[in-house]
Amino acid sequence: MTPIERTIRFRRYQDAAFQVLGASLTVVALLVLGALVLDLAKTGLGRLSWSFLTSFPSRKAEQAGIASAIVGSFYVMIVTAFTAIPLGVAAGMYLEEYSRRNWFTAIIEINIANLAGVPSIVYGLMALSLFVYTFGLGESILAGGLTLALLILPIVIVATREALRSIPLHIREAAYAMGATRWQVVRHHLLPYSTGGIATGVIIALSRAIGETAPLITIGALTFIAFLPPTPLTPRPEEDGGGLYGPFEWLDSGFTVLPIQMFNWVSRPGEAFLANAAAAGIVLIVATLGLNALAIVVRNRMRRRIRW
Amino acid sequence: MVQPRESAQAATPVERSVPRADAAAGLRIRRAIVDRAMQGVLALAAASSIAVTLGIVYILISESVPFFRAVGLKDFLTDTMWTPQFAVPRYGIVPLLMGTLVTTMVALAVALPVGTIIAIWLSEFAPARLRETVKPVLELLAAVPTVVYGYFALLFVTPLFQRLWPDLPTFNMLGAGLVMGIMIIPYVSSLSEDAMRAVPMLLREGSFAVGGNKIVTATRVVFPAALSGIAAAYVLGISRAVGETMIVAVAAGQQPISIDPSRPLDAMNPGQPGATITAFIVSVSLGDVQHGEIGYQAIFAAGLTLFVATLGFNVAGYVLRKRFRQAY
Known part of the structure; x- marks a missing residue:
C-alpha cells in the first residue's frame, strides 16, 4: 500500500467514525426524551383516571x-393569548412593514433580542412588584396571565416578522398599485397571508407558557386551590349576595x-404524591408536545397550500 | 374608480379638499385617517416592548435599593455566606453565584460538545430528509416543561448515579446540571446547524478539491466560517443555563453552598446540593415573605444580579448573530 492510499483509507475511516459518533449522539439525545416519557408513564399512568x-x-x-x-392553566392561557397575540402581532407588523431603519428601530430590535433571553423568573419578579402590588391585582388569574403574556411577547413578535418576511414583495407592490393605503395592504393582504406562520409561532409560544412555573411561583400563585374560578354568568351562591357572576x-x-x-407534589415526601406528580407530568407533557405537534402540522399544511 | 395611491405623506392635500365634499374624497379622507391611526397604534405596540424592559430595569433597581442600603454593595459581592434566615442574617451573593456557576458548567459540559457534534452531523453528514425529520424532534427537548425535567433529574438521573456513587446526596447539582444540559442541546444544535448550512457550498468544494474529507472540511472550513453563528448559539445556551430555574429548584436542593475559606475549591464539587440564584428566588417566593421587608428586597437584588449577567450574554449573542447574517 502506497502512502497516499494509506492516507485515503485513514480519511475514509475518519469520516465513518464521525458518522457513527454523530448518529449515536443524536440517538442518545432522543433516547433521553424517550426515557423521560417512559419514566413518567411508568410511575404516573396508574394514577391517571377520570377522577384524577x-x-x-x-x-x-x-x-x-x-x-x-x-382549569387554572386554561384561564391563564386565555388572558395570555388575548394580550400577547394582538400586542405581538401589531409590534411585529410595525417593525417589519412600517419602521424605517433608524436608531429607534435598532434599539427596539436589540431590546426584543434581549427580552427573549431574560430568564423567566425575572419577569416574575417584575410582575410581583408591578402587577401584584403596584396595580393591586393580587395573586390573580389576570396577574398571572399578563406575566406570561410579557414572557412570550418576543416569541410572537419574531414569529410575526418571519411570517411577513416570507411574503414576496410583489404582493405589496400589486396592492399599492391598485391604490391601497399601507393599512389596507396590511389588513387585506399581509395579515391573511401570514396567518399560518403567525399561528405556528403563537402555538409554540403558548406551549412554552403552559409549562412555565417559576414566574407564577414568584407572583405567589397558590399551590393548594380547592375551588374553581367563578364561571361567567352562572348563579352566585346566596350567602355571597346571590345573582349572577x-x-x-x-x-x-x-x-x-x-x-x-406538579412542583408541589414533587417537593412532598412520600411515594404516593410522586405518582400524582408523574400523572400531572403526563398531562402537562401531552399538552406541550401536543401543541408542538399541532404547530408542525399547521406549518406543513401552510407550506403545501401557499405557492407564490 | 381609480384613485391615486395615497401614502401617509400624501394625506394632507387630500384633507384640504373637504369643501368639494364628494363621496370619493370623503372615502379617501377616511382611509387616510385610518391609515395614520393604525400606524400610530402599531408603533405604540412596538414601543411597548421597550416599556417592558424599562419596567424590568426600574423595578429591579428600585426594589433592591433599600436592600443595598441595608446590606451594602461590598458585603453583597464579597461575603461568602448567604444565610437570610439566621438571627444575624448575612447576604453574600457568592454562594448563590457558585451554585449557578457549577450547574451552568455541568450543563455546558454536556450541551456544547454534544450540541456541536449533532449540528455538524446534521449539517454535513446526514441526508436532507433525515435532517428535516430529526431537527424538529430534537427541538422537542427544549419544549418539555422544565418542572418535568426537574422531576426527571431528581427521580431518574440521580438514582441512576447513586448506583455508581452510593454517597451522592439526593439533591445534587450534578444530576440537575446534566439534565439542564440535555434541555439546552437543541438550542445549541439547531442554531449552529443553521449557521453551518449558511456557509456557501463553494468553500466545501474547495476543500474537497484539495483532498479534504468530510470531517476535515467540517472542522477546518465550515466550522470556522460559521463561527460567529455558532458562538451566538453557545451564548444563547449559556444564557438559558444561567436563568434556568425549575430544574435546579427541584433537583439541586435549595440550600446555598457553604464555602470553607481554607478549601474554596470544594465549593466547585457538583456532587453536593447547592442553591442557584434562581432557586433562591423560588424558595423565598414559596415562603410567606411580606412585601417591603428585607427578605422581599433580597430576591430583587438576586434578580438584578441575574438580569445583569444574562443581559451581557444576550447582547453579545445578538451582535454575533448579526455578524453571521451579514457574512455571506
Whole structure:
C-alpha cells in the first residue's frame, strides 16, 4: 500500500467514525426524551383516571386531583393569548412593514433580542412588584396571565416578522398599485397571508407558557386551590349576595396551574404524591408536545397550500 | 374608480379638499385617517416592548435599593455566606453565584460538545430528509416543561448515579446540571446547524478539491466560517443555563453552598446540593415573605444580579448573530 492510499483509507475511516459518533449522539439525545416519557408513564399512568382529572388537590394522595390546575392553566392561557397575540402581532407588523431603519428601530430590535433571553423568573419578579402590588391585582388569574403574556411577547413578535418576511414583495407592490393605503395592504393582504406562520409561532409560544412555573411561583400563585374560578354568568351562591357572576369576575380569582401543582407534589415526601406528580407530568407533557405537534402540522399544511 | 395611491405623506392635500365634499374624497379622507391611526397604534405596540424592559430595569433597581442600603454593595459581592434566615442574617451573593456557576458548567459540559457534534452531523453528514425529520424532534427537548425535567433529574438521573456513587446526596447539582444540559442541546444544535448550512457550498468544494474529507472540511472550513453563528448559539445556551430555574429548584436542593475559606475549591464539587440564584428566588417566593421587608428586597437584588449577567450574554449573542447574517 502506497502512502497516499494509506492516507485515503485513514480519511475514509475518519469520516465513518464521525458518522457513527454523530448518529449515536443524536440517538442518545432522543433516547433521553424517550426515557423521560417512559419514566413518567411508568410511575404516573396508574394514577391517571377520570377522577384524577376532576378532583381537587387533597391531603390524601389517592384522592387528590388536578381539576383546579387544569382549569387554572386554561384561564391563564386565555388572558395570555388575548394580550400577547394582538400586542405581538401589531409590534411585529410595525417593525417589519412600517419602521424605517433608524436608531429607534435598532434599539427596539436589540431590546426584543434581549427580552427573549431574560430568564423567566425575572419577569416574575417584575410582575410581583408591578402587577401584584403596584396595580393591586393580587395573586390573580389576570396577574398571572399578563406575566406570561410579557414572557412570550418576543416569541410572537419574531414569529410575526418571519411570517411577513416570507411574503414576496410583489404582493405589496400589486396592492399599492391598485391604490391601497399601507393599512389596507396590511389588513387585506399581509395579515391573511401570514396567518399560518403567525399561528405556528403563537402555538409554540403558548406551549412554552403552559409549562412555565417559576414566574407564577414568584407572583405567589397558590399551590393548594380547592375551588374553581367563578364561571361567567352562572348563579352566585346566596350567602355571597346571590345573582349572577359577572363576565370577568374570574380574572380576580386565585389560581394554580398544572406545573405548579406538579412542583408541589414533587417537593412532598412520600411515594404516593410522586405518582400524582408523574400523572400531572403526563398531562402537562401531552399538552406541550401536543401543541408542538399541532404547530408542525399547521406549518406543513401552510407550506403545501401557499405557492407564490 | 381609480384613485391615486395615497401614502401617509400624501394625506394632507387630500384633507384640504373637504369643501368639494364628494363621496370619493370623503372615502379617501377616511382611509387616510385610518391609515395614520393604525400606524400610530402599531408603533405604540412596538414601543411597548421597550416599556417592558424599562419596567424590568426600574423595578429591579428600585426594589433592591433599600436592600443595598441595608446590606451594602461590598458585603453583597464579597461575603461568602448567604444565610437570610439566621438571627444575624448575612447576604453574600457568592454562594448563590457558585451554585449557578457549577450547574451552568455541568450543563455546558454536556450541551456544547454534544450540541456541536449533532449540528455538524446534521449539517454535513446526514441526508436532507433525515435532517428535516430529526431537527424538529430534537427541538422537542427544549419544549418539555422544565418542572418535568426537574422531576426527571431528581427521580431518574440521580438514582441512576447513586448506583455508581452510593454517597451522592439526593439533591445534587450534578444530576440537575446534566439534565439542564440535555434541555439546552437543541438550542445549541439547531442554531449552529443553521449557521453551518449558511456557509456557501463553494468553500466545501474547495476543500474537497484539495483532498479534504468530510470531517476535515467540517472542522477546518465550515466550522470556522460559521463561527460567529455558532458562538451566538453557545451564548444563547449559556444564557438559558444561567436563568434556568425549575430544574435546579427541584433537583439541586435549595440550600446555598457553604464555602470553607481554607478549601474554596470544594465549593466547585457538583456532587453536593447547592442553591442557584434562581432557586433562591423560588424558595423565598414559596415562603410567606411580606412585601417591603428585607427578605422581599433580597430576591430583587438576586434578580438584578441575574438580569445583569444574562443581559451581557444576550447582547453579545445578538451582535454575533448579526455578524453571521451579514457574512455571506
